[in-house]
Amino acid sequence: MDFDKGPLIDIRLLEPDIRLPVDGGNGGVLRGSVSITCRKSYTIQSLELLFEGFQYIITDGDRPLKGERKQIARHPVLLYPVSSNNTDADTAPDLLISPGTTQCTFESILPSHLPATIQCPELDIQYSLRATMHYNRITTTTSSNSTTSKPQWLSRKxxxxxxxxxxxxxxxxxxxxxxxxxxxxxxxxxxTTTWCQYRIAFEHRSITAGKTMGILLQMAPHLQGMWLEQVYIEWIERRRVSTQKLSKHLLLPIRWVQLDQSGQQHHTIATPPLRLGSHPRSFRLAYQVPEHLVPSTQFHDQFEMDHHVIVSMLLSFPAVVKCKNDDNKRYMRRYTKTIRFGTDIRVIDGRQDQDARLPPYQECAKSHGSSTLIMQGPPVYTP
Structure with missing residues (x-):
């Protein structure tokens, strides 16, 4: 890589993902460093960050309509020169940087009430951070003078x-x-229904996309010979932007565990269909949540993302019916019945459950012989 063409700058964030409060209150914190790498000495005139966010409303195929691109965030942060009570940023001297790598750390509070990053067929919200540096390079040129025979060396900025x-x-x-x-x-x-009594309990109200969701199922049949054929979940994702769109996912259990009367795990793993018998039965089921679900977003004036799950219990039971050709004849057949329970549930981003600790600036990777530009006071937060 050729560094003689000028200095190179690079941005590194301490957090791979910026966390926002779910209640939409105070904004997140943007922390990181800007690395300046050069082979020659330069003078920095200004160094500025620009945080921007854009919202794309997609309502015609896969392309945004004209006029649907909207800027939702513009937050500049001036890193150099840093203005103070005694120094004006416009009259501050240029900063000389030596050959090597120089790091400039920054920390800025983002505007409040920003929506999270979203990518779905109807809506696309993206954010970016841009660092711009204006620098000076001293070059020398020669000029000839008719009155002298020696060339003159001139400096040009x-x-x-x-x-x-x-x-x-x-x-x-x-x-x-x-x-x-x-x-x-x-x-x-x-x-309570005609066929049985049941109870369904979700372990958590907020579910992480891509993780495993567990539910507890308790059933007490009212009929003899009842079987539990299957318990499946219909996951409905509702996206309201210009109109309401639905996406449905059918989830089958990836694990069945039968529980005893004390609620402890049974020594055998249950698999459907299951004979319920005449006594109450308890099961613990696990489902794999789809990875590409859009996180739930509420309290926004232009769009809303929410999720609804329907637990369906497929039951079968015997019944005596009359023969169509002869009313005096009876025969046994099995009927099926589906019992459903629905509830709203919240989906959170799969990355939010990672370690939320902010690492120190020293954990930023540095190249050999690099130096750090220590800011005098906090960065200037430009509204």
Whole structure:
């Protein structure tokens, strides 16, 4: 790689994903460093960051309609020169950087009420961070003078610029002050039908996309000879942008565990169909949540993403019926009945359950012989 063409800049974020509060209050924190690598000495005139966000409403195939591209965020952060009470940014001297790598750390609070990054067939929300540096390079030229025979060396200041852009991903993550942080489960309580009594309990109210979801199923049959043929889940994703669109996913259990009367795991793993018998039965089922679900988004004036799950229990039971040709004859046949229970559920981004600890600046990778530009005071937050 040839560095003689000028300095190169690179942006590194301390967090791969910027976490936003789910209640839409205070904005996230953007932290990282800008690395300047050069082989010669240069003087920096200015170094600025620009955080931008755009919203694309897709309503005609896979291409956004004309006029549907909207800027939803523009947040500049001036890293150099840093203005203070005694120094004006316009009159600040240029900063000399030596050959090698120089790092400039930054920290900025993003605007509040920003939506998280979303990619779905109807809506696309993207964010980016751009670093722009204006620098000076001193060049020398010769000029001839008719009165002298010796050439004259002149210095000329040339202002150039270089830039670097990286994508930024914003995710909505529950905080310790949010009710969603406790993530209480969903309980249907005891439900009574003609065929049985049942209870369905979800372990968590908020489900992470791509993870395993567990439910507890308790059943007490009212009829003899009843079988539990299958328990499947219909996952409905509702996306409201300009109109409402639905996506449905059919989930079958990836694991059945039969529980004893004390609620402990039975020594055998259950597989459907299951004979229920005349006593109450308990099962613990696990389902694989689809990985590409759009995280739930509420309290937004232009769009809303939510999810609804329907648990369907397919039952079969024997019954005596009359023969069509002879009313005096009877025969036994099995009937099927589907019992459904539906509830709303919240889907959170699969990356939010990673370690939310902010690493220190020292964990940024540095090249050999690099130096760090220490900012005097916090960066300037431009509204």
């Amino acid at each position: 040339r202002i150039r610029n270089t830039a670097c852009t990286i994508p930024v991903r914003l995710i909505a993550a529950p905080s310790s002050a949010s009710l969603l942080y406790h993530n209480h489960g969903i309980d249907s309580l005891k439900q």
